[in-house]
Amino acid sequence: MLDLHLRRLDLFCAVVDEGGVTRAAERLHVAQPWVSAQLRVLESAVGSTLFVRSGRRLVLTEAGTRFYAWAKEVLAGSAQVQRDIQDLGSGSAGTLTVTSSMAIGTYLVPPVMSRLRLERPSADITVHISEPAAALRSVEIGEADFAVATWSDTFDLSALYAEKLWEEPIVLAASPHGPPDADEIDISEIADLPMVGPPADVAFERIVGDQLRAHGMPVVPYVIRLGHAEAIKRAVAANGWVCFASLYCIADDVAAGHLRVVGVRGARFVEGIGLFHRETKYFTPLQSAAVSALREAAEQRRTKPAKP
Numbered sequence: 001m002l003d004l005h006l007r008r009l010d011l012f013c014a015v016v017d018e019g020g021v022t023r024a025a026e027r028l029h030v031a032q033p034w035v036s037a038q039l040r041v042l043e044s045a046v047g048s049t050l051f052v053r054s055g056r057r058l059v060l061t062e063a064g065t066r067f068y069a070w071a072k073e074v075l076a077g078s079a080q081v082q083r084d085i086q087d088l089g090s091g092s093a094g095t096l097t098v099t100s101s102m103a104i105g106t107y108l109v110p111p112v113m114s115r116l117r118l119e120r121p122s123a124d125i126t127v128h129i130s131e132p133a134a135a136l137r138s139v140e141i142g143e144a145d146f147a148v149a150t151w152s153d154t155f156d157l158s159a160l161y162a163e164k165l166w167e168e169p170i171v172l173a174a175s176p177h178g179p180p181d182a183d184e185i186d187i188s189e190i191a192d193l194p195m196v197g198p199p200a201d202v203a204f205e206r207i208v209g210d211q212l213r214a215h216g217m218p219v220v221p222y223v224i225r226l227g228h229a230e231a232i233k234r235a236v237a238a239n240g241w242v243c244f245a246s247l248y249c250i251a252d253d254v255a256a257g258h259l260r261v262v263g264v265r266g267a268r269f270v271e272g273i274g275l276f277h278r279e280t281k282y283f284t285p286l287q288s289a290a291v292s293a294l295r296e297a298a299e300q301r302r303t304k305p306a307k308p
Helices: 004-017 021-028 031-047 062-090 104-120 132-140 189-194 203-214 229-239 245-256 283-302
Strands: 050-054 058-060 093-101 122-130 146-150 160-174 184-186 195-197 222-225 244-245 260-265 269-278
Touching: 004 021, 004 031, 004 058, 004 062, 021 031, 031 062, 050 160, 058 062, 058 122, 093 104, 093 132, 093 283, 104 122, 104 146, 104 244, 104 245, 104 283, 122 132, 122 283, 132 146, 132 160, 146 283, 160 229, 160 245, 160 283, 184 189, 189 260, 195 229, 229 244, 229 245, 244 245, 245 260, 269 283
Parallel strands: 093 122, 093 146, 184 260, 195 222, 195 244
Antiparallel strands: 050 058, 146 269, 160 244, 160 260, 160 269
């Protein structure tokens, strides 16, 4: 039905543009009587005469002039809507809101979303950064399409679908010329190092603490707690301190010579990276493409982990 109405408007505009029914019929490759019949239908629908004859030409009435301007707007808008819908269907347009925990939202998610945006110039993509619990809450209440956050067994995931994408190595990072002197230490030596840590009770602090205790280590005393990975790294590099950090946070700093990785004999520390969304979430093509891009990135991290 909509297509029929649009076709009648297109026909009406063709008659105006061509100056008559005959030429409009030739342009549209339809029969002249059919064009005349459709014009009568339009005049009946609007309740006004749209054309009067002036010699051999049809001339718009005042009502016809106004109707012609409206019809052109409708046809232009219809073409734009059709293009927009095609873009939405292909995933090249649409909106995407991602929420992420602090370090993951700083180092891991932006490159993936930036590549996606370059491939889809009409996409509207937003990444919010917060604590993992707050990120998951945003997903639960529908403020975000999905979250990419630190995996923690303490989260209540009863209302969400949760998928662990991969496990990222957590390493001990030190300044190039600070302690410890060796490039590898026993885990018991960590307690004697000037450790920089995140604020108490954030997810990363909890998972590092849990894994240290699993290796028989007590709580590590911190010389200072800082709220962002960039601040922690700068403090370590500038003061000869050390910190635990996920490898993705410090890989560039190690490559640039600002930090070095110190091995811990007999110990392995990891950060789980999780994808979270509502069980009933409907994914648009753009949002589905974003999830696929994250899973591809996860596969690359699993098969070709970054080296410090």
